[in-house]
Amino acid sequence: MFQLDLKNRKSIYEQVVDNLKELIITGVINPEDKLPSVRDLSKQLTVNPNTIQKAYRSLEFQGYIYTVTGLGTFALRPAENKIDEAMVLTIKEKIRSEIKELLYLGVSFSDAQKILEDLMLERGGWK
Amino acid sequence: MFQLDLKNRKSIYEQVVDNLKELIITGVINPEDKLPSVRDLSKQLTVNPNTIQKAYRSLEFQGYIYTVTGLGTFALRPAENKIDEAMVLTIKEKIRSEIKELLYLGVSFSDAQKILEDLMLERGGWK
Amino acid sequence: MFQLDLKNRKSIYEQVVDNLKELIITGVINPEDKLPSVRDLSKQLTVNPNTIQKAYRSLEFQGYIYTVTGLGTFALRPAENKIDEAMVLTIKEKIRSEIKELLYLGVSFSDAQKILEDLMLERGGWK
Amino acid sequence: MFQLDLKNRKSIYEQVVDNLKELIITGVINPEDKLPSVRDLSKQLTVNPNTIQKAYRSLEFQGYIYTVTGLGTFALRPAENKIDEAMVLTIKEKIRSEIKELLYLGVSFSDAQKILEDLMLERGGWK
DNA sequence: GTGGTCTAGACCACT
DNA sequence: GTGGTCTAGACCACA
Numbered sequence: 001m002f003q004l005d006l007k008n009r010k011s012i013y014e015q016v017v018d019n020l021k022e023l024i025i026t027g028v029i030n031p032e033d034k035l036p037s038v039r040d041l042s043k044q045l046t047v048n049p050n051t052i053q054k055a056y057r058s059l060e061f062q063g064y065i066y067t068v069t070g071l072g073t074f075a076l077r078p079a080e081n082k083i084d085e086a087m088v089l090t091i092k093e094k095i096r097s098e099i100k101e102l103l104y105l106g107v108s109f110s111d112a113q114k115i116l117e118d119l120m121l122e123r124g125g126w127k
Numbered sequence: 128m129f130q131l132d133l134k135n136r137k138s139i140y141e142q143v144v145d146n147l148k149e150l151i152i153t154g155v156i157n158p159e160d161k162l163p164s165v166r167d168l169s170k171q172l173t174v175n176p177n178t179i180q181k182a183y184r185s186l187e188f189q190g191y192i193y194t195v196t197g198l199g200t201f202a203l204r205p206a207e208n209k210i211d212e213a214m215v216l217t218i219k220e221k222i223r224s225e226i227k228e229l230l231y232l233g234v235s236f237s238d239a240q241k242i243l244e245d246l247m248l249e250r251g252g253w254k
Numbered sequence: 255m256f257q258l259d260l261k262n263r264k265s266i267y268e269q270v271v272d273n274l275k276e277l278i279i280t281g282v283i284n285p286e287d288k289l290p291s292v293r294d295l296s297k298q299l300t301v302n303p304n305t306i307q308k309a310y311r312s313l314e315f316q317g318y319i320y321t322v323t324g325l326g327t328f329a330l331r332p333a334e335n336k337i338d339e340a341m342v343l344t345i346k347e348k349i350r351s352e353i354k355e356l357l358y359l360g361v362s363f364s365d366a367q368k369i370l371e372d373l374m375l376e377r378g379g380w381k
Numbered sequence: 382m383f384q385l386d387l388k389n390r391k392s393i394y395e396q397v398v399d400n401l402k403e404l405i406i407t408g409v410i411n412p413e414d415k416l417p418s419v420r421d422l423s424k425q426l427t428v429n430p431n432t433i434q435k436a437y438r439s440l441e442f443q444g445y446i447y448t449v450t451g452l453g454t455f456a457l458r459p460a461e462n463k464i465d466e467a468m469v470l471t472i473k474e475k476i477r478s479e480i481k482e483l484l485y486l487g488v489s490f491s492d493a494q495k496i497l498e499d500l501m502l503e504r505g506g507w508k
Numbered sequence: 509g510t511g512g513t514c515t516a517g518a519c520c521a522c523t
Numbered sequence: 524g525t526g527g528t529c530t531a532g533a534c535c536a537c538a
Contacts, residue, residue, distance in 0.1 A: 007320045007330070011522060018224075025231045048523045064231075083233045088242075091225050091232075096246050097145075098222045104152045105218075106210045109250065115215075116243045119223050123236065138528060164510065175530050180511075188315075193388045196511045197537035203388070265513060272478075279485045291525065302515050307526075323526045324523035337487045342496075345479050345486075350500050351399075352476045358406045358445075359472075360464045363504065369469075370497045373477050377490065392537060429538045 001036070004045055012047055016055035024064050024075050031077035035065060038073075128163065131172055139174055143182035151191050151202050158204035162192060165200075255290065258299055266301055270309035278318050278329050285331035289319060292327075382417070385426055393428055397436035405445050405456050412458035416446060419454075 002019040004012060023029045035041075038056060042049040056073055059065045067073045102112050129146040131139060150156045162168075165183065169176040183200055186192045190211075194200045229239050256273040258266060277283045289295075292310060296303040310327055313319045317338075321327045356366050383400040385393060404410045416422075419437060423430040437454055440446045448454045483493050 006322050006325075006328075009321075011323055013522070021231075022227070025227050051523060054522080078231050078233055087232055088229065088234060091229050092242055092246070095222055095225050095243070096249070097149075098218050098225070099246055099250075100152050101148075102215065102218050103250070104205055105214055106205055107215060109247075113247055115219055116222070116247065119219070119226055120236075120240055120243065122223070123226075123230070140528080165512095166510085175532095176511095177531095178529060181528085183511090194390075194511070195387050195538090196392055197509080198387075199510060201387075267513075275482075276478075279481050292527095293525085302517095303526095304516095305514060308513085310526090321526065322523090323521075324524080326525060332485055332487055341486055342483065342488060345483050346496055346500070349476055349479050349497070350503070352472050352479070353500055353504075354403070354406050356469065356472050357504070358402075358459050359468055360459055361469060363501075367501055369473055370476070370501065373473070373480055374490075374494055374497065376477070377480075377484070394537070432538055435537080 001041075001044065004047070013051045013055045013058070016041075016045070016047075016052060017058050020055065020059055021062075021064055029075045031075050033075045035073040035075065128168070128171065131174070140178050140182040140185070143168075143172070143174075143179060144185050147182070147186060148189075148191055156202045158202050160202045162200045162202065255295070255298065258301070267305050267309040267312070270295075270299070270301075270306060271312050274309070274313060275316075275318055283329045285329050287329045289327045289329065382422070382425065385428070394432045394436045394439070397422075397426070397428075397433060398439050401436070401440055402443075402445055410456045412456050414456045416454040416456065 002023070004015050006012075008015065010018070020029070020035070029035065035056075036044070038049050038052045041047075042052045045052075056065065056067065060067060060073075063078070064076060065073050066076050099112060099116075102115070103109065107115070129150070131142055133139075135142060137145070147156070147162070156162065162183075163171065165176050165179045168174075169179045172179070183192065183194065187194055187200075190206065191203060192200050193203050226239060226243075229242070230236065234242075256277070258269055260266075262269060264272070274283070274289070283289065289310070290298065292303050292306045295301075296306045299306070310319065310321065314321055314327075317333065318330060319327050320330050353366060353370075356369070357363065361369075383404070385396050387393075389396065391399070401410070401416070410416065416437075417425070419430050419433045422428075423433045426433075437446065437448065441448060441454075444459070445457060446454050447457050480493060480497075483496070484490065488496075
């Protein structure tokens, strides 16, 4: 499904969250698809089940999945109408900060612009 | 100089790093300017000196400041020639991740594009 | 594992760094081997855990080890492809400085040359 | 005479020591030549006189210079006969350590050998 | 005065 | 259990 990178400074559960998020966002996992069980995924990644548990809880909290006791865990369709404006602002602030750092590093204004355009063009696969 | 937000999930030293970075990037602190001494800043923020020192170390590693024992800590002009490509890639990856999150939240593609353009247009104020 | 030399002018954490580096370079600690935990090593050397942690951080930065919170610290295989040229230059500069000192001490040119050759011939033992 | 590099992590007095050592070893300053006075050099480098004082003391201790009260400080001819064997061993150990690090970084054995030869060939100017 | 190292011991997040 | 952060306070070297 995906690989963990222990050398990475990110904690394991965070990597699991990010990877699953990625799969859901890109449509590899579709809404209502069943996710692997905590135990299966923990075996597959040779990680402690509690770690997977924690990742699933985090994803549930963020609205990416939902859990039905006894049945399993399923991907969720993103809420298309009620956009969380506060969250959008938070993310915007983060991107603003990244752009600043980019320019500080010596990246020219036009290069920075190009980088952003590139990133938007990558969206092809997942609309 | 700036305020800490103890409710914030970010660690104290990380907040110090981010705030000082901001001040340097925006030109409030200019190259060769002396930063407050470890002890002074620690008093000002009512934080332990070790915590400030840790932040200063991090900034030094990232190339924002330099330290002369016995003299103090000073802001550094960013290396304008040799851009740190690895760092640029890291930041690009972070922005990519933020954009994804944005789209998942339900922000339309064109709205996301507009947000990025807005952010680029803001650059006026800090050169 | 190794001993500290409190009389030494080198700081404790620096000694820990050098000793562990030595063990990794000579293959006593192999890639992916788990290093003693911060607490264990601190007890073993009767040193404060923070001191050990600082040493581990330094080694991590230098690419000798990597850390996974909750799991431990592990030795790392050196990057065999992309040699860190800047680091090589730094080391070369250090050796240059040592050679000068040697010659100043009165060691003849040919003797200095012989010393260097000897050192290269020693490589047998640690591959 | 020479320049200080504040960005460098070395302490100021250490840089003064190293630079003067360099000048003496390479013969720019000859035996019995008078070194600049503490006050002059401190002005020239815009450094605290105490710092220069300390550097001179260190050089005197290492046998590079000698001071005659009221007259000034003078370079010293290195002791050509009584080589400090212990010091030679210490330096040898340092070089050994640097070579190991070089090889660990991925530098091939033959490249390391070439580096050492290069360093020896550089001796041209100062015998 | 400056930064750098170290200790003793607390508390937290992750596995 | 693991590492990561933080405090309070001491001591040192450098300028």
